[in-house]
Amino acid sequence: MTVAVNPSQTGEPVFYLADEHPHPEGWSTSLGFWIYLMSDCLIFAILFATFGVLGGNYAAGPAPKDLFDLNLVAVNTSMLLLSSITYGFAMLTMQQNKIAQTQVWLAITGLFGLAFIGIELTEFAHMIHEGATPQRSAFLSAFFTLVGTHGLHVSCGLIWLVTLMVQVQKFGLIEANRRRLMCLSMFWHFLDVVWIGVFTFVYLLGVLR
Amino acid sequence: MNTDTHAANADDHHHEGGHAHGTFSSYVLGFVLSVVLTAIPFWLVMSGALPSKQITALVIMAFAVVQIVVHMIYFLHMNTTSENGWSMMALIFTIVMVVIALSGSLWVMSHLNSNMMPMHQMSGMK
Helix, strand or coil, rough: CEEEECHHCCCEEEECCCCCCCCCCCCCHHHHHHHHHHHHHHHHHHHHHHHHHCCCCCCCCCCCHHHHHHHHHHHHHHHHHHHHHHHHHHHHHHHCCCHHHHHHHHHHHHHHHHHHHHHHHHHHHHHHHHHCCCCCCHHHHHHHHHHHHHHHHHHHHHHHHHHHHHHHHHHCHHHHHHHHHHHHHHHHHHHHHHHHHHHHHHHHHHHHC | HHHHHHHHHHHHHHHCCCCCCCCCCHHHHHHHHHHHHHHHHHHHHHCCCCHHHHHHHHHHHHHHHHHHHHHHHHHHCCCCCCHHHHHHHHHHHHHHHHHHHHHHHHHHHHHHHHHHHCCCHHHHHH
C-alpha cells in the first residue's frame, strides 16, 4: 500500500510504504521461537562456564565420585531420549491429523518427562540428605544451579505439554495448535540437546576427574 | 517502489519459509544413533576401558559433539534452507557466542588460579 504525502511543497508527490504486506498469523513464530531457544542456549552456556570454573572447588566436601550414581544418570538419560522419540511420533501423527493417537503419544512423552523429573528430584533429595547441599561447596552450588535450571525447563515443558493436550482436546488439531505443538517440539528436543552437555560434562567428566 | 515486485517478494518468502518435518524413519534413525552415542561414553567411563583418563575425557567429549549434531539434524530438523537460512544464521551466531563465553571463562579463570599465590605461601615470604 502506498500513500502520497506533501504534494503541495515540491509539487511532486512523495510515496512511502505505509504498511507491511500482510502476513498470515504465526508466519514468523517458528523463527522467533528458534531465536528464543538460542538465547536460552546462552543462559545454559554461562551456567556450564560457571560449572567449568567452579566444578573442582569441593571445599573439602564431597566430590562427584562420592555423589553421582552413573547407573541412575543412565536411566535418567534414557527417559529423556525416549521422550524425545515419542514426541517425534506425536508430531508425525499430528501431520496425519490423527487426534487420538497424537494425544496418546503426547501423554507417553509426558510420562517419560515426569519420570525424568522424578528421578532427578530423588537424586537431589538423596544428595541433600547426605549433606551435599548447594551451600556446601562452590562445586555443589554450580551443580545444583546448572542441573536445576535444566530440570526447571523440563518441568515448564511438562506444564506446557498438559496445556496443549487440553487445547487439542478442546479445539482439535487446528492451525494454532499445530504451531504450538511445533514450538513445544523444538523446546523439548532442545532440552534433550542441553542434557547431552549435562551428562557429559557434569556427570561423566565429574566421575572421571 | 513498485507494488508488483513487492507482492512477488512477499509471495516468495511465505512459501520458502516454514519448518522442515521429519519422517518416521528419520526419527527412528536419530533415536538409534543417539542411543549408541549415549551408551558408548557411559560404558567407557563406567568400565574404564581406555587406559588414560585424558583419552577417555577427549573421546566422550567428541561423542557429545557428534550426538548434539545428530539431535540437531534428526530431531530439530536443522538445515541451511529453513526460514531462508535465518535459523542457521542464529545457530552459528549462538555457537560463536557459546565458544567465546566457555573458552574465555575457562582460560581466564585457570590462568587466574595458577597465577594467584595461595595465602599460606604468601605468609612464608618475607
